[in-house]
Amino acid sequence: MNILLVDDEASLRRTLRTTLEAQGHAVREAATGAAALRQLDEQQADLVFLDLKLGRESGLDLLPKLLEASPGLGIVMMTAHASIGTAVEAMRRGATDYLPKPFTPDELRVAIDRWHTVRSLRGRVARLEEQVRQTVPDVELTTAEPAMETVLKTAFTVADSEASVLLRGENGTGKGVLAREIHARSRRKDHPFVVVHCPSLSAELLESELFGHARGAFTGAVEATEGKVFAANGGTLFLDEIGDLPLGLQPKLLRFIQDREYERVGETKTRTADVRLIAATNRDLEAEVKAGKFREDLLYRLNVIEITMPPLRQRRHDILPLAGHLLKFFARQSGKSMTGFTAEAREVLMKHAWPGNLRELRNAIERGVILSPGGEVGVDQLPPGLGSRKARLEVGGLISLEELEAEHIRRVLGATASLEEAAAVLGIDASTLYRKRKKLEP
Structure with a gap:
């Protein structure tokens, strides 16, 4: 890899350079933030090892500038003052890893291998997304119909809020497409959009898919799973055909919507997740409430913003x-x-x-x-x-x-x-x- 070392200690840079070049990498050095930005301007790097303290400069403040200069760059923060707080803040600002000083050549190699894996996965995702674009038509959200214009205006207005959205409409009207567009226009757009098809599984398996399960929780549960709620953490959870959600599972979903708390099947440990909920249905949920098939309090929680898709x-x-x-x-x-x-x-x-x-x-x-x-x-x-x-x-x-x-x-x-x-x-x-x-x- 092409690696850039950003540290104000010349002796540490020499040691790191010797180690990294022995591992087969091309290495450049910078002692200040300005020098690091000049280096990136002259030649792009694959990975940067960035010290938390650069004399009077802060590596945390330099981090977003490096990413702006080179999007997709891997950045490993280094510091002799390791703490959970600085690690979390570094990751929040875009670092891909965190390495406390002093570290061994093996720890250095592991950090590089981790970035190599992340970069490979990003490339794979990009290729898969391109394949999807080639097999699925682009979303066409322009319209000449006033009813549809109202739908789109409402959806785009609420996209950046945290409100739950209930999408109503017949099968095939594009509720799933609109849900993805709401996510894409939200502040959660860089986080996962996870879909749960409520009619697809039995009540037990649907609960497991939604919240995960512990090993041995039921017959066939040979390994623990995290569930879709965990996978959607930080992003959006789309509950497709929510009207088919089993009645016994509805209180657990209601509790999660209210408190963001849940337990995996077969576990008593309470977990939390930060997700935005969008649900869709082709059913008359008010009639389902009257028939005792859908909880009224769950409907109120889901139906903060209601959008009805007009049929074609x-x-x-x-x-x-x-x-x-x-x-x-x-x-x-x-x-x-x-x-x-x-x-x-x-x-x-x-x-x-x-x-x-x-x-x-x-x-x-x-x-x-x-x-x-x-x-x-x-x-x-x-x-x-x-x-x-x-x-x-x-x-x-x-x-x-x-x-x-x-x-x-x-x-x-x-x-x-x-x-x-x-x-x-x-x-x-x-x-x-x-x-x-x-x-x-x-």
Whole structure:
């Protein structure tokens, strides 16, 4: 690595330089903050060893200046006056490690290895984020609809607060997308955004996923886990489909919201976490309260700020711009040259009711791009339920049961995120749905 030593003691710099060069690193020196900044301006470094006291200067005050001059730089604080307080403050200001004097060559090597691991993980995260950007369309939050403008204005206004937010709306309206955008605009943006899907697990496993568990807490708990609350510490915890949270788990979530305290499953030790809560639901929680399925006090705690996402059928002016945005993404992903939609296809897109909302629109445009040879997407490349006679199929119409079932399956598949979810909606096995879907393919 290219390492910069910043210490006002020349003898210590010589000793460190000799040790680090023996380990194969390229080393430069600076005795003052100004000299260190000049060194970084001339040549970037991978890692800086920074003394806490530089004569009359403070290494803590120099630390953010170094990071500003070289974002992503690793900084190890060194001091002969080690204390928990200075270590915490150094980390808060951006240091990656802390090394109390005197230290051995092995301790020095361990500090370098730790930074190497952190840097490798950062690179891996950056690569994964780039892969996600290539496989998931960019968030499109512009709108020409007053109702959606109100939603975005409210969301962006409350983003930088600590208030809990409850996002309401039908499936596929983009509640998860908006939750991530609220986090991205908050003061917690540099900390984790952690998602918990409330309908995904049994009550016991969901509690474990949320709060963690001790080893041996239940059958199969061969190792202790920290849980999503721990993982979200300092950031945002997004509780997706909160209306499906088991009734027995609701008091524990309520206690955590009120006191920021919780216990892992199988443990009595009380833990704390600093998280901001955003929840989402497609259910009428007030009706769930009346039915005894959802705690009223929990609803009040979650519903500090309420935002309701309008369905796509109420955003008519946004349909074609959103479709165009998705078309560009999927065309780029598939390497096709696409110019837009035919006039008939645009009319179909505008007239469709979009029961699956943005998710259904995304699936429709992806299909259109895949089936199109290039140029414009026509009605024939869009899902059959959008533009053909089958778009007008209704219960009680003069059609066969086979036609009605086929169209219903197509619409449910278009409105759900996976084959398993569609099978659950239809009330059949995923394997049965797979066979039926194969019959529907052209």
